Amino acid sequence: MTSHRLPPPARERIEKLSTGAPWSSQQPVGQEAVLRGLGFSAAAVVIGSVYSYGFGFPRPPGYRRAPRLSDVPGPWVDDPISAKRSGAYVHDWAVTPEGKPTGDFGWTWERPLHQERQRKMVDSAFAKLLTEARSVGAHGVVGMNLAFRKLSSNPNISYGVYEVRVHGTAVVVPGLPPSERPFTTGLCGGELLKLAQRGYAPSEFVVGIGGVRGQLGRRTRRRLRSFQNGEIEQFTEVTQMSISIARRDLERQTTNPGDLVVASSPEFEVQRELGSSYDVTTRIAGSIIRKLHRYSTATSLALTPVVPLNDEDW
Amino acid sequence: VSSGPKPNASLAEQIVRAHSDITPRSSGALSTSGVSEHGVCTDLSVDEWLLIDEAGYEPCGLVAGASVFHIGVVGVRSGNCEIESLTTALLEAREHATATLRDEAERLGALGVVGVRLTIEAMGGKSHLARVIAIGTGIRPKERLPDQSSKAQPFLTALSGQEFYVLSKGGYLPLALVMGACVYHVGRQGGPAWVKNKFRNLELSSYSSALYEARELAMARLQGEAHAAKAQGVVGVTTSEISHVWGSHVIEFFAMGTAVRSLTGEHRSLGPRLALSVIDPVVLTDPAALIGNAKRCNQSQLVSETGLDAR
Numbered sequence: 001m002t003s004h005r006l007p008p009p010a011r012e013r014i015e016k017l018s019t020g021a022p023w024s025s026q027q028p029v030g031q032e033a034v035l036r037g038l039g040f041s042a043a044a045v046v047i048g049s050v051y052s053y054g055f056g057f058p059r060p061p062g063y064r065r066a067p068r069l070s071d072v073p074g075p076w077v078d079d080p081i082s083a084k085r086s087g088a089y090v091h092d093w094a095v096t097p098e099g100k101p102t103g104d105f106g107w108t109w110e111r112p113l114h115q116e117r118q119r120k121m122v123d124s125a126f127a128k129l130l131t132e133a134r135s136v137g138a139h140g141v142v143g144m145n146l147a148f149r150k151l152s153s154n155p156n157i158s159y160g161v162y163e164v165r166v167h168g169t170a171v172v173v174p175g176l177p178p179s180e181r182p183f184t185t186g187l188c189g190g191e192l193l194k195l196a197q198r199g200y201a202p203s204e205f206v207v208g209i210g211g212v213r214g215q216l217g218r219r220t221r222r223r224l225r226s227f228q229n230g231e232i233e234q235f236t237e238v239t240q241m242s243i244s245i246a247r248r249d250l251e252r253q254t255t256n257p258g259d260l261v262v263a264s265s266p267e268f269e270v271q272r273e274l275g276s277s278y279d280v281t282t283r284i285a286g287s288i289i290r291k292l293h294r295y296s297t298a299t300s301l302a303l304t305p306v307v308p309l310n311d312e313d314w
Numbered sequence: 315v316s317s318g319p320k321p322n323a324s325l326a327e328q329i330v331r332a333h334s335d336i337t338p339r340s341s342g343a344l345s346t347s348g349v350s351e352h353g354v355c356t357d358l359s360v361d362e363w364l365l366i367d368e369a370g371y372e373p374c375g376l377v378a379g380a381s382v383f384h385i386g387v388v389g390v391r392s393g394n395c396e397i398e399s400l401t402t403a404l405l406e407a408r409e410h411a412t413a414t415l416r417d418e419a420e421r422l423g424a425l426g427v428v429g430v431r432l433t434i435e436a437m438g439g440k441s442h443l444a445r446v447i448a449i450g451t452g453i454r455p456k457e458r459l460p461d462q463s464s465k466a467q468p469f470l471t472a473l474s475g476q477e478f479y480v481l482s483k484g485g486y487l488p489l490a491l492v493m494g495a496c497v498y499h500v501g502r503q504g505g506p507a508w509v510k511n512k513f514r515n516l517e518l519s520s521y522s523s524a525l526y527e528a529r530e531l532a533m534a535r536l537q538g539e540a541h542a543a544k545a546q547g548v549v550g551v552t553t554s555e556i557s558h559v560w561g562s563h564v565i566e567f568f569a570m571g572t573a574v575r576s577l578t579g580e581h582r583s584l585g586p587r588l589a590l591s592v593i594d595p596v597v598l599t600d601p602a603a604l605i606g607n608a609k610r611c612n613q614s615q616l617v618s619e620t621g622l623d624a625r
Contacts, residue, residue, distance in 0.1 A: 038324065038325045038326045038329075039324030039325060039326030039327060040326045139326075139330040140329070140330065140333070171326075173324070173326045173327050173330055176327060176330060179330060179333075179334060181333070181334065182333075183329065183330065183333040187360060191359075191360040191361075192329070193325070194360055194361070194364060195360060196325040196328070196329060197325075198364060198367075201328070201329040201332045201333065202329065202333075203333055203336060208355075223384050224384060226384060226386060227386045227387040228386040229383070229384065229385055229386045229399060229402065229403040229406070230383070230384050230386070231381055231382065231383050231384070231406070231407070231410055232382045232383065232384050232443070235382035235443075235445075236380055236381050236382045236410070239380035239382060239445065239447070240378070240379070240380045240414065243378045243380065243447075243449075244378070247355055247375075247376050247378070250355050251352045251353060251354065251355050252352055254352045254353030255336060255352075255353075256351070256352075256353065257351060257352065257353060258353065259352070259353025259354075260353055260354060260355075260356060260363070260373065261353060261354070261355040261356065262356060262357075262358070262359070262360060262363065263355050263356065263357050263376060264357070265357065265431070265449065266378070266447075266449065268447075270437065270445075284355075284376075286355060288353065290332075290336075290353075292328055292329070292332050301364060301365075301368050303368065304587060305480070305584040305585065305586040305587070306586055306587050306588065306589035307586045307587070307588050307589065308589055308590070308591050309588055309589065309590040309591075310590065310591050
């Protein structure tokens with residue numbers, strides 16, 4: 001992530017902090033108290049926000065060819081004729097037992113350009129947030145949240161304006177020199193305490209993105225017009241692949257096998273263009289945590305089963 | 315910053331120094347290196363993960379199953395009756411999604427999947443396309459169990475990490491996710507009956523019996539699945555009544571729970587103590603607009619507000 005120039009109001013706000021302006025935090029009071037108990041002090045709420053406009057072409061040159069699809073679990077087969085032509089993969093129901101295309105096939109492929117465009121937006125928003133964090137001498141950003149919003153009157157088209165915004169609370173450890181690479185996490189104070197006591201530390205807030213397009217085959221079209229109940233296999237596969245690619249993308253951002261990504265629920269963006277294609281984009285945000293190998297000894301949890309006396313809504 | 319730890323460094327200092335010692339990713343987010351050298355992903359919260367770990371299990375990956383289902387033509391209904399084709403379609407869609415989820419878990423070598431969330435929605439507001447997504451975290455024992463059969467299918471459970479911990483400490487094992495559904499058409503009251511009853515206090519017996527029957531049908535199916543799984547009981551049963559996009563007179567009753575069986579034949583008491591929490595839940599910000607981890611601080615409230623989780 002590269003450093004970004006902050007807009008004048010952001011610069012002004014950050015500069016005021018160094019001249020004794022009050023600190024700010026998005027953490028609830030209880031979580032803030034836990035953070036202070038850990039040794040952190042809140043510095044400021046930091047924000048990164050991006051508006052972006054762009055086109056998603058139906059099938060532009062440079063669409064990634066098949067290899068990445070082979071990562072995705074599923075009964076995919078390499079169609080001998082079609083794959084040569086476009087690099088796309090077709091489902092096995094589109095091929096005769098002898099391996100010939102039946103003419104029923106639908107094309108399904110990953111959308112790397114679309115993914116990269118969304119990745120750039122996320123990276124840009126993160127870079128702005130980190131610039132703010134570094135400006136206040138932060139050692140980390142906690143309680144991060146990411147919102148991804150499409151500002152378009154027609155949800156069924158793949159171009160339009162997107163807004164990505166990310167925010168969190170920059171924290172410092174008094175007495176430590178400023179860090180060039182503050183840690184980022186979506187976890188809150190209480191969770192950091194539990195992790196640290198167990199011998200784990202937060203590392204990075206990451207986002208996995210998976211974009212897949214299915215060009216409808218004749219079988220899918222027939223199914224959509226049918227009077228009978230039935231699964232639309234191509235739509236299912238597109239959705240399944242999109243989740244799998246987003247999950248792999250998230251896991252690829254870890255650096256060693258012991259890392260764990262604590263992820264949020266996936267967010268889906270579904271588009272159908274002119275009834276000829278079916279696009280699904282899945283985004284999963286998560287926080288990487290890893291073992292504090294050199295610094296800490298893990299303690300086991302001393303659990304006491306309790307029955308709360310607070311009234312709770314059922 | 316990475317000059318090494320002080321003997322009495324605070325936890326905060328240890329966290330910062332540990333992060334500074336890590337070499338940044340060189341190949342960026344879209345690295346194409348093999349998966350095996352990377353970490354695993356989970357949608358468990360930190361609390362859930364710590365308890366799963368304490369119970370002797372570890373997450374082996376986020377698993378998901380999807381199914382997009384086309385719902386065929388449904389004939390016109392007038393009286394109270396179940397719409398079997400809709401019941402079958404929605405149950406089949408859920409079963410396809412959970413079967414894919416189970417397959418993914420099996421490929422990862424998971425013993426089971428905890429925290430399974432099953433969401434269903436009409437795609438684009440259209441009544442003929444239903445999308446079901448099932449998501450959970452595959453877990454496996456940290457040490458191989460002596461009686462663990464490699465051919466056994468992973469169990470699925472909608473229980474949270476906390477519930478799974480309590481269940482296993484109580485001596486029970488989840489067997490399967492069991493479901494029961496019934497899509498029911500509630501007949502409309504005719505004009506003369508409406509006029510006759512307008513100014514009277516009385517039970518609308520037709521509506522009562524319709525809704526009652528539909529609930530019973532759904533619960534009976536859930537019980538049937540549990541019986542087939544040779545379960546001793548079903549815990550964490552959730553019920554929902556949704557009209558989806560069909561209007562107010564067609565309702566789906568859906569019940570889901572986890573079939574369980576005692577490992578030892580007797581319940582092991584946890585010896586719980588009474589406690590009064592003085593912490594009131596606080597929501598950080600609008601949960602519907604965010605996909606970050608705000609939910610980690612107050613999961614139960616967020617789930618109830620978004621209404622998306624069937625957990």
